[in-house]
């Protein structure tokens with residue numbers, strides 16, 4: 040068989056995911072915790088809302104002579120409600136047990152994982168690169184707690200060239216078909232990229248940067264949507280970058296990964312036409328967000344676009360939804376969620392240098408939920424996208 044027809048495995052590029060193997064009980068545990076978490080997040084929360092309307096709000100009104108006036112007051116009022124406590128307990132424990140359920144399999148496979156990633160990198164047939172910074176100083180917002188109750192957070196390394204932390208973060212996803220939930224978060228990149236391409240019809244980016252790219256799952260879409268665009272993914276944590284680089288090599292995609300604090304990167308001024316991020320800014324302090332937005336302004340060429348997919352701000356969400364989102368700030372090791380959501384995102388953009396008249400804040404449809412006809416209607420402003428996390432994704436950003 041000629042070389043060009045060899046699969047990546049046959050060409051000597053191993054797929055690190057293929058090394059992940061759980062026992063029957065481990066796999067069942069992973070499925071159970073994933074399903075429980077999804078059930079709590081997608082279903083039980085509405086029961087909490089029912090409890091709130093039926094019992095909690097009337098009790099609050101009897102005591103204060105008025106209804107709760109914001110999400111924080113609702114969350115405070117829910118605190119002693121038995122159903123809310125059950126919901127919180129399910130969510131917290133399912134969240135915590137998820138990584139615990141994959142850690143034994145990852146500990147067994149870690150040496151082979153690390154070898155497979157080294158092997159993939161040594162067989163790099165793509166134009167992609169990996170730049171790591173062994174002297175990286177991690178901000179306190181990263182090292183001060185285990186993000187999402189995942190032991191080791193994003194950044195921990197236990198051996199030279201270690202990817203085990205990346206595997207722990209990926210664990211549920213790779214543990215089996217639909218082991219986590221049926222939701223595919225890599226659709227964020229496809230959905231945001233599709234919107235940008237369809238809305239800004241003149242826009243032809245030469246280089247895109249995905250900030251806080253982790254292993255790059257939301258970056259890859261841009262290569263398909265904008266053929267020929269140069270793909271860059273920056274993240275502060277090395278394990279997922281190594282893993283992402285190996286996966287990109289395995290999949291034959293050219294990606295430039297680099298380990299950088301996105302508050303201040305080493306890319307030249309105006310280097311990018313498109314800067315995106317997803318699930319990033321709510322994880323860092325508000326001051327760090329200000330720094331990141333200033334960095335976006337510096338890195339964008341004139342006419343370039345920045346689009347961050349994020350949680351919608353308090354001001355555009357109903358109070359009950361704010362209480363639901365801000366649950367994470369109190370109970371899920373997401374201390375910046377609430378502070379971030381209380382900001383005026385367009386004001387943050389203008390403070391960073393962007394022109395408010397070219398800024399946007401909107402929900403875009405997940406490409407899986409709208410038919411082509413509905414998408415046309417959405418683009419014409421005739422219908423709105425579904426709410427964030429329920430068929431739509433909230434984005435904010437600006438054109439420079």
Ligand SMILES: C[S@@+](CC[C@H](N)C(=O)[O-])C[C@H]1O[C@@H](n2cnc3c(N)ncnc32)[C@H](O)[C@@H]1O
Pocket residue numbers: 181193194224227250251252253254256257273274275276279299300301302316317318319322323327
């Ligand atoms: C929730 S993950 C988001 C991953 C990815 N963007 C996605 O869509 O799934 C947050 C990421 O932010 C990264 N991160 C946190 N602070 C950072 C910083 N200052 N600079 C670069 N990356 C950072 C973490 O290492 C982690 O990979």
